[in-house]
Amino acid sequence: MTYGFLTLTFALFCAPFVASQEQQGTPPSTWPHNYPGKPSGNPSTAWQNYFRVTSPLPGVDFPISQSYAGNLPVQRAGHPNDTFFFWGFESEQGSLTATPNRHTTEKPWTIWLNGGPGTSSMYGLFFENGPIRIESDGSVTRNQHSWDKLSDIFWIDQPVGVGFSTADSQGYVADQDQVGRDFIGFLDNLVKVFPNLKTRPLHISGESYAGYYIPYIMKAYFSTPNPPVKVAKVFIGDGTIAPGVAFNLVPTLSVVETFPQLIGYDPEVYLYFKEQHELCGYNLSLTYPQTTQLPDIPLVQPRDREIPWAAAMKYTSHAQFLASLKRRATDAEDNTLSKRDREMSRELWKRDISDRLEGVIDPWYGCFLLDMAIDYALNFTYPWNDDGGFNIYDVSDSTNPNPAHEAAPFLNNPQVRAALHAPTSKDWALQFPFVFGEQGREEPSPPPITFLTELATNATAKDIKFVLIAGNNDALIPHLGTELAIQNTTFGGTRGFTRKPATPWSDDQGRFGGIVHQERGWTYALFYGAGHMIPSAVPRTAYYFFKEFVLGNNPTGKVVPAPGGGSYVVGGTRSDLEGKNLPAGPEIYLGEGATQSTYVFPQATRSAWQAFIQTETATTAPAAAPTTRTRRHRALRTETESSS
Template sequence: MKMKNLFGFLSFVSVHAISGALYEQAAINVVENVGPLELLSLPSEHFIQFSHPEIRGLSARIKKSQFCDGGVDSYTGYIDAGTRHLFFYFFESRNDPDNDDVLLWTNGGPGGSSSTGLFMELGPCNIAGPNSTKYNPHSWNSNANIFFIDQPVGTGFSYADFGETVVSTEKGAKDVAKFMALFFETFSKFKGRPLHLTGESYAGRYLPLFGAAIYDQNAELKSKGLTPVNLKSIVIGNGATDFFALVKSYYDVQCTNAVIEPLQSIGECVQMRLALPRCEKMQKLACIDHFDAMDCEAAFWFCFNALGTPYLRLGRNPYDMSMRCPVNHHLDCYPEQPNIETFLSQKWVQKEIGVDPSFGNFSSVSWDIYFAFWASRDPLHQNSHYVAELLERGVRVLIYAGTYDWIANWVGNERWTKEMVWSGQAGYVKEQLVDWSVDGHVAGKVRSYGNFTFATIYGAGHLVPHDKPAESLAMLNRWLAEEEL
């Protein structure tokens, strides 16, 4: 199994080259501002740049951008961290923007643009074709203000002045944490508003570290007389929080009735079952007891080749086991994706959102980011430790998973949530999975204890808001209201 193919699954993107990714910031008219700002006062013709003397090494640019048929005010901008520039979209809530919570959404990868989440899953508008968008009645901004961010640098419309790349989630987390502090400090009406970090796929790696960086940064903000960021929760969908738990579960989802029916022959399942003990032993020695980067990577690929490669030969969609899509042509099952890239490559769209005229065709994937992250072995680190520490500090965590996903399946995600060591582990494990419903129909199963919740969504694959929009919005709205699912 080549790493490129694995990356394609985790980021949900197509293969295109990035052109024109480097350009001069000065090409876009920017007016500097120091002090509080109001969103309604922002122009659409140029960016307003904002910064704070106590939040060093980072500023941001923002403007109005009416490009999405979403029924609300929308904004775009860049987070400027030295020579690194992260692109973002921001949409106000359809309900009560002056009081509703704030969400930040990121897609996976590493290197996958959040345009997929915006235009194909949970944004105010869905892609309607290569030239237009349409209103999404199930957008996650129904009761929340929401950011979509292209990160790390080099992803989507994000860029670096000299082509540098961020090679680890830890480094990217610091930029996101600083920006959240700057945003809440600058736009005073949002100050103290609850923040929820949301995302899917490789966001299972991103978000626990983003949350830790934001939480730990609050001590510094307080010491400087600034308002701490009110980190309320983390929401991860079909996440890659624990790669090994996912890979080991490939046996379960192919050879048992965990999802539909056994997909593999008895002979294939016997070979997979025999490989499991060696996989677990290699993982324990090289990745858990003592982390050795090279040995851990070798363990990962042994496990993946033994347990994952058989699935790839079936011709099924890695994002949805109920669909048949050849592994190298999985976009045949999702025609929206090429339309998103065509739409965002058009000059009138790029002008409206403030992208430099020298930027070329938009691509949903950065292979440079992918290779940089794998070179640093970023995907091999377990992240449940960060989830546990956030839970201990009162941050709420929701892990949800579409039951038809293969690559980041519900079995593996449930497994690590039960194995994670924290003060509520015994109580959490003791709780049974019970039904949760939407409009009188069972939507999935849920287990909850204290501030930790795990939920499944029946009939959904990797992209839950795309596959089950009404159910995913109901889940989010109940979570924001702190109600039981």
């Protein structure tokens, strides 16, 4: 069996805004700490009181729900120090420790995983959807839209060695299948401590490289004769489900169409990108349903030079390529592939490309079109050519440096470490470089798309739903990559959705949230005004979506049978949303370490572009949502604003 767009596979480093660690040498040996009162023997309900967080946490002068934290073994033979660290919060008093009964079996619970690989899920807790928010100045505030208000939820550091998780030097995972087996072993211990979790519906969720982890966890789940938990839904945001060409490079033209600000709304430059898009074979045809398997896409290297990280893509594993991608995304000086055009005027560059519009792939960039787009913006387009920053996680955010996201001082505080029963054999760090053992060791696991149809078949048989979401402002894993993965997967007997997603959805205050579509147990949503970390960018909208579409069964966007035959979409569809892309708001956010101002191109420039692109794409461009929607998510800085 062949799978589409699998010629090149790589994974992108998705640890938010943190420089990669460059430690070298042998992976460390670490182990959990035995605090006073730890019960003897294997995990059981006797461990509940031990894991209960009872000591005050510095700066947390507001009420939070009861929580439990510590390390549990993954039950890998010969590796007793291989553990996962968890921090779980109750949605109601006693909801985690209640005796299992018919009422508790109906209450959902949630797991949240960040990606990386090697990123601690404490990032999600402190900067996305947890009850405690660490601000850029190090202060601690309450997150008004924490998901523990809706569900018992555990933030889990995994694989072994990541964050406060531990491993001996020979106990790191060899591949993603080991990741899955370790996770099942951890869950088996977790339900021994909290028995009512065993029969309650579990929503396993995460973002970014968790799109790699979670499918392998589900693969292990379906391979386990008597799994320790009852999975109800799989929920992945901006996930690395497809190969890198599909989720990072193929969507470049859609990124430019979403953010024409990158090219200064210039039709001539757009046409060059469109031609390169077609020459590289990136103009894949999506049909509803998908009538044919999407083809393999070879990655064409630059002709005129060798790019170190591009060469790495040809010859090495996912893990070896990650740090290079991270650096190109966040280091302004290394962001572009070359500074050769820094002194060249924009018009000279355009004349230069006009000489090459002969049906030839760009010799300098090859088919690395995203890099060409970033390079163009940094050289020729304000504000990127002025402040030298480009945020691949949220194109609308041109703050340089980005707001700080630093949890290490809090988590490594001895008072916090003891309260959370965390290891003393290591310090917590957001990113861990030895996920697969020796730094850069090849990780041979194929991308999840290679077995996603099999996974979907098993999920359908067990009535497990899939929810995949994407942030419209994300250039690292643009929404088109997720849509390609969906349309290349057979679920419920049909490949992909039968209708193009075009149903608007709104939050609890009636504000436009984006597009949603649901068919045969699969849900897809595109979030307007959000980048890669959706709960951080649009906390209220993400909270509402989690409540309504993940924990709940909101039917908006669902294809259902019509009374007289055929089908219809609940909530209808809008023709202006049926285009290929949802244009972003006009604002680009500026500042140093925080949003201090915005920049919007002149109305005449934007109007001229609108007229051009409507004709060029032969579709009606979506009407812009209220600009206050995007402005609000970038301006979230106070509790009052967060709750508005």
